[in-house]
Amino acid sequence: MKKIIFLIVLNAIHFLSFSQQNVTIEGVIIDVNKTTLPYASISILSKNIGTVSNDDGAFFLELKESNLSDTLTVSTIGFTSFKIKVQDYLNLNEKVIVMEEEPVLLDEIVLTLPVNIVKEALKKLKETAYKKPHQLNILYRRFSNENNSSRFLVEHYIKILDTGPTASTFGMVEITQARKSNDYRFVKKKQEFHAVEMIAKQNPLRKGIILKSFDWEIIDYSSYDGEDVIIIEGKEKENHSKWIRLYIGYDTRSIYKLEKSDLKAVYIYKKNMEGKTVLSYHNREYVFWENVSPYMKTLLKLEQDKIKLSYRHEAVVLGIEYTTKKIKVRHNLSKGKDIGDYNIEYQPDFWKNLNLPPDSKFYKTSSEQLESLYGIPLKAQFELAK
Template identity: 40%
Template structure:
């Protein structure tokens, strides 16, 4: 027993020393991307020029990621829809007192010869999905956050560090899910909405381009143009007839941002579930999902007793579920893919999955910066009963 205990102690010390040694060789790069008018630029792509490493700004324009000290002489490329791409040397940026990267808006003048009918752009985009996106199995490592509010007050928060095996938007469903780490707050909700599967599944199947769109029944309209990474982009609005598609309720429109030359779909905005999908290129120029958010809101029934306790004039409360997903890494080499399929995740709400809470992991994990929305959620969850989030994570997982 003593020998076994000594072995375990030695192993833990080795892991801690290795982790400390690695942290000594890394540098955190953070800041904010802004335009010439001092407005934050959300969903800007930042990547090293010589290695496939980088991140994306959040909806407030902020970013944070790690590089090795040996990479400080590399340059950082920054690109975003509607802006001219730029490049800065990392060592120069680290020496700046103000950690701000500025982008200049691009001016787009589409060549009239290239302009097609709106529906033709969509048909070409869907037809070319297998060539413009990664159409083979690939592993996405992601951070998935979900926050619940009632009557505008934060009530619950759950977060998963996880991997999925996917074939991209050319197919409807993902292949496998594995949740590696998780944490959740105390649950102060009155109305506990349950998914019958992990929330990453609706993320994929409610994506308009992953569905079989009723092309002939839909109304397509070009509503604008922009650019991305030197390519002109048209903005096409699609409006399905009422009842035409179960994931596009009440004929609500969605927008596709489609490249004029390649017919690549760079971004999707869907009003039916207030969702956003942002795609970026891998080293081979193939697109994959990099960021997703969606928000579900409704009025939910409550008991007469709860109505009386809350002093509500009606037996309903306003409930909101906000989702946010950052794709942190991608692996396309089959030999390096490691996704242990968790059948339970395919049929259980993410808040109900049994995921051990590992405080050491979360204390060292370099996550994308919280948006102002999620900062507010965490602050409100602590103020509900004066319990720090760390204690909530400790006792609720």
């Protein structure tokens, strides 16, 4: 009897461990012309699991065997959403998803004034965007560059309590994991805040757009998930070099994408199971100049008394938690503290098992620059950096 019980327990343990084995989903997203599609959303909407493709259209997603019967949905502006069962995708000989352009059914002439379409979209944000408290699980990166060469990288895994783009700021923000390279900067310029906060603070949807300050015009048409999309650009009346571009659903007035000239910022939103929009991806770049000493000028072989610096920011939403009881965010940001000043112990196993997007060409180039400075591999820098 004891042997029988032991065998039953052993089989049960074996079954549980087998059923929880990881399943790796990876591939490349392209169009019919074999052009790669960056920042496409790859999701299992029913499980709130997802990621985005990198600059080169590549993606990576770690799932469980229990997800084999789930549907993988790929969506991006201008293309028909692609759906496939996880198991069917794994059975493909070539792991390439070809997206087909979605025909735009709108007439070229839209009678509604562009400014009124924008006004309606902003007014309906409380209906079209998901505004109940939810937790965003974000991979946040900042590359610090000097003279267009990377000299410092910080990556944080962050949990954010958010109520959507109708709120002026994020709620609580918690850094749960971190890793960073050695700091090879000559000019250690610091920000007096954690850069993740700027996703909200610099978002025109949250700050509010003064419509009368812009000249609005329809510049193009596209589509998203079966809906025609109107692309409307607003140029500041006093300075036409500054602009905001909105990708607005014609039927729902949902805002699926926002671009702005300031910091070359991009915000991409996707639909969740309820059809409400949630943040999927964001990037921006802050470029500035700093004075250097005569010694530094000679050392760096500069032709002028200033050095070009930049911060390249990227935020990838890797998961969203909607269930109130499962939302757990403990605020741990410090005022006046730069993103590089947080000393959180590096946990390699966590990063190894995280659904990180594949390294893009930009990431590889920047990493190689960091490694070539003193011949130290990036993984070793993560271990050594304090």
